[in-house]
Amino acid sequence: xxxxxxxxxxxxxxxxxxxxxxxxxxxxxxxxxxxxxxxxxxxxxxxxxxxxxxxxxxxxxxxxxxxxxxxxxxxxxxxxxxxxxxxxxxxxxxxxxxxxxxxxxxxxxxxxxxxxxxxxxxxxxxxxxxxxxxxxxxxxxxxxxxxxxxxxxxxxxxxxxxxxxxxxxxxxxxxxxxxxxxxxxxxxxxxxxxxxxxxxxxxxxxxxxxxxxxxxxxxxxxxxxxxxxxxxxxxxxxxxxxxxxxxxxxxx
Amino acid sequence: xxxxxxxxxxxxxxxxxxxxxxxxxxxxxxxxxxxxxxxxxxxxxxxxxxxxxxxxxxxxxxxxxxxxxxxxxxxxxxxxxxxxxxxxxxxxxxxxxxxxxxxxxxxxxxxxxxxxxxxxxxxxxxxxxxxxxxxxxxxxxxxxxxxxxxxxxxxxxxxxxxxxxxxxxxxxxxxxxxxxxxxxxxxxxxxxxxxxxxxxxxxxxxxxxxxxxxxxxxxxxxxxxxxxxxxxxxxxxxxxxxxxxxxxxxxxxxxxxxxxxxxxxxxxxxxxxxxxxxxxxxxxxxxxxxx
Numbered sequence: 001x002x003x004x005x006x007x008x009x010x011x012x013x014x015x016x017x018x019x020x021x022x023x024x025x026x027x028x029x030x031x032x033x034x035x036x037x038x039x040x041x042x043x044x045x046x047x048x049x050x051x052x053x054x055x056x057x058x059x060x061x062x063x064x065x066x067x068x069x070x071x072x073x074x075x076x077x078x079x080x081x082x083x084x085x086x087x088x089x090x091x092x093x094x095x096x097x098x099x100x101x102x103x104x105x106x107x108x109x110x111x112x113x114x115x116x117x118x119x120x121x122x123x124x125x126x127x128x129x130x131x132x133x134x135x136x137x138x139x140x141x142x143x144x145x146x147x148x149x150x151x152x153x154x155x156x157x158x159x160x161x162x163x164x165x166x167x168x169x170x171x172x173x174x175x176x177x178x179x180x181x182x183x184x185x186x187x188x189x190x191x192x193x194x195x196x197x198x199x200x201x202x203x204x205x206x207x208x209x210x211x212x213x214x215x216x217x218x219x220x221x222x223x224x225x226x227x228x229x230x231x232x233x234x235x236x237x238x239x240x241x242x243x244x245x246x247x248x249x250x251x252x
Numbered sequence: 253x254x255x256x257x258x259x260x261x262x263x264x265x266x267x268x269x270x271x272x273x274x275x276x277x278x279x280x281x282x283x284x285x286x287x288x289x290x291x292x293x294x295x296x297x298x299x300x301x302x303x304x305x306x307x308x309x310x311x312x313x314x315x316x317x318x319x320x321x322x323x324x325x326x327x328x329x330x331x332x333x334x335x336x337x338x339x340x341x342x343x344x345x346x347x348x349x350x351x352x353x354x355x356x357x358x359x360x361x362x363x364x365x366x367x368x369x370x371x372x373x374x375x376x377x378x379x380x381x382x383x384x385x386x387x388x389x390x391x392x393x394x395x396x397x398x399x400x401x402x403x404x405x406x407x408x409x410x411x412x413x414x415x416x417x418x419x420x421x422x423x424x425x426x427x428x429x430x431x432x433x434x435x436x437x438x439x440x441x442x443x444x445x446x447x448x449x450x451x452x453x454x455x456x457x458x459x460x461x462x463x464x465x466x467x468x469x470x471x472x473x474x475x476x477x478x479x480x481x482x483x484x485x486x487x488x489x490x491x492x493x494x495x496x497x498x499x500x501x502x503x504x505x506x507x508x509x510x511x512x513x514x515x516x517x518x519x520x521x522x523x524x525x526x527x528x529x530x531x532x533x534x535x536x537x538x539x540x541x542x543x
Contacts, residue, residue, distance in 0.1 A: 014343055053433060072440070073433040082434065089431035091424050092539065102424050105417075106436040150435065 001065060002026035003189060004050070004081070004158060009059035009069070010213075011042075011049040018057060019045040021213035027158070032183070032190040034200040034221055037210035043193040044086065046210070047160045050191075051083035052076035063158075078106055080157035086166050086193075088147040092136035096127050096146055099135050103150030113153070120149040123179060141172035148179060152186075159183060160191040165199065177203055201225045254388045259510045260503055261389065267502030268399030269460055273475065274482040274494040275406060276453030282426040282489030283446040285346050286336070289353040291454055292476030293360040298324055298458020299467050300368060306375040306462070313375050314401065317459035321452040328451025331356075332444050357472060364469035372466040380463045398460040405456055406495060409449070413491070422446055426489055427539070478518070481525040487538025496536060 004027040011020040020042040027033060035043045048054045050061055052073035061069035063079050077083075091099050100120060104113045121128035124145045130138060135146060144164055151159055164180065165173035173196070181203055183190050194200030201207060201221040209217040209224070219227070277291045301320050305311040335356070339348040379393040413419040425432040425442045432439050461467065482501055486493025501524055509517035528535060 014341060051434065053430070072438065074436040074438045077434065077436040085430065085434065089428055089434060091427040091431055093427055094424070098420075102420060102432075102435050102437075105421065105424075108417075154436070 003029040005062040007060050010057045011045055011054050019213050023215045025208055025215055029189055031206055032204040034192045034204035034207040035210060036197050036207055041210040042213040043210055044162050047083055047162055082151045082156040082159055084147050084151050084161045086163035088143050090135040090143055090146055093134055095132050095134055097131045099146055099150050100153055103153030106154055116153050120152055124149050140167050144176055156188060158189045162193045163195055165196055258389055259506050263503035263506030264499060265395040265399040267499035268402040270482060270502050271495040271498035272402035272405055272453060273457040274479050274498050275491050276450035277479050278483040278489055278491055278494040279446055280450040283422060284443045286349040289476055290356040292472030293357040294451060294454040295458040295475055296467055296472045297360060298455040299462040302459040302462035303373050303375055312377050313459045313462050317456050320455040320459050324455030325448040325452040328448040329444055332447035361469050370468050372468050374466040375462040377463055394463050398464055478521050481521040484535055485524055485528045487535030490537035493535055493537030
């Protein structure tokens with residue numbers, strides 16, 4: 001049985017049109033997935049809908065066979081699905097340590113929390129150095145590490161990461177992706193949205209291609225990268241390595 | 253010199269009570285982005301409750317406060333649950349709350365006028381006319397007690413926000429609502445709680461002003477005008493800012509009133525509002541950007 005199943009889901013913002021249009025996909029445990037597609041394809045919308053931040057307008061979402069579509073975000077998180085948004089959504093006026101404590105908000109056992117914080121500090125030594133610093137004062141890369149570290153505080157089963165390399169220098173993005181590749185060792189199933197398609201595909205096993213809210217194609221990540229049709233049709237400019245698109249617009 | 257110290261002390265005592273009133277208002281804005289124009293009206297409602305309990309069973313306003321705070325908390329929970337869900341998903345939520353709470357303020361004022369008429373009321377417990385003399389300094393007991401009570405309540409609020417798990421959740425929601433959601437905070441629950449706490453603080457303030465200032469149904473406009481300028485000065489959503497803004501402006505108003513006559517005292521608040529909006533629109537302790 002699939003770990004996470006999205007069945008025929010449509011979703012959008014406020015009174016606006018459907019951004020996600022009857023998408024179905026299924027996610028197996030222990031696999032790393034990349035969601036690719038041009039701007040406005042509905043990639044972020046898909047993650048937000050699964051996370052409970054948006055209500056699906058139709059269709060259902062199953063996790064471990066249980067329906068989670070339309071559930072409150074805190075209850076979705078409690079099932080083990082966490083979301084790292086592209087703006088990182090830190091608590092600017094809390095310290096790194098307090099941000100991590102908030103990440104473990106659902107875990108009431110303090111001993112467990114301090115163990116996990118140690119693990120996060122091991123993965124991200126820079127966070128340990130900055131433990132008493134306010135999040136707002138950190139660099140973009142450090143903030144992204146904090147966002148990932150904060151998500152790890154609940155030991156999620158599925159991690160949905162939206163544009164982790166957005167706005168980061170290439171070397172910093174490399175560091176972030178080194179960490180993301182290690183999530184598999186922690187038995188975490190990854191759902192990644194990444195504007196740098198080459199990087200995103202290289203870090204994952206399987207990919208979904210979304211376009212205008214519709215699932216166009218799914219294939220092993222290394223095959224998508226090699227398929228000339230896909231390159232030309234959807235990703236040409238990005239793969240040519242010109243200017244990376246700024247994925248803001250209605251998705252931000 | 254003694255005279256100036258005297259004026260500053262009176263200003264500070266009054267500022268303590270202003271701080272209590274403003275903290276509830278800024279908490280509501282900080283957590284829910286609700287600009288609650290009815291905050292003053294609910295302070296006056298609480299003052300009438302204190303008045304009724306004083307006239308009827310003869311309760312001292314400090315005793316009434318213990319009952320009025322939980323009553324107002326419950327009222328706040330009900331109001332939040334019934335009034336705000338319909339506009340929650342509106343892209344113009346902030347503006348809608350201004351209109352909605354303006355309407356609530358008018359309705360409350362109308363009801364108070366219906367039940368209590370437009371007569372000025374006040375509670376007059378014995379200490380309301382007594383004072384303590386320290387050397388040449390004159391300290392009215394009513395203002396001293398009210399100020400101490402305010403500070404104790406504010407310290408309690410601070411401890412709750414800093415030290416408890418729920419307090420962390422409230423602060424997290426104030427700093428970034430989406431972030432709070434994705435770490436598992438039930439923001440709807442936190443919002444309901446915060447609205448209740450804001451109303452309970454309005455309840456406490458109302459009990460205190462019942463013996464500090466004579467009030468009638470229309471009084472709330474005066475209060476909300478002052479409170480809004482206080483919280484903008486302090487930085488919308490910052491409780492620390494509201495407290496410091498309240499103390500600062502109350503002292504300034506007292507000094508100006510002393511120099512130029514009481515007519516000019518209310519001007520202080522609006523003058524300060526103009527200045528802060530010109531120089532530093534986010535206020536003394538406001539967050540630079542809001543997500």
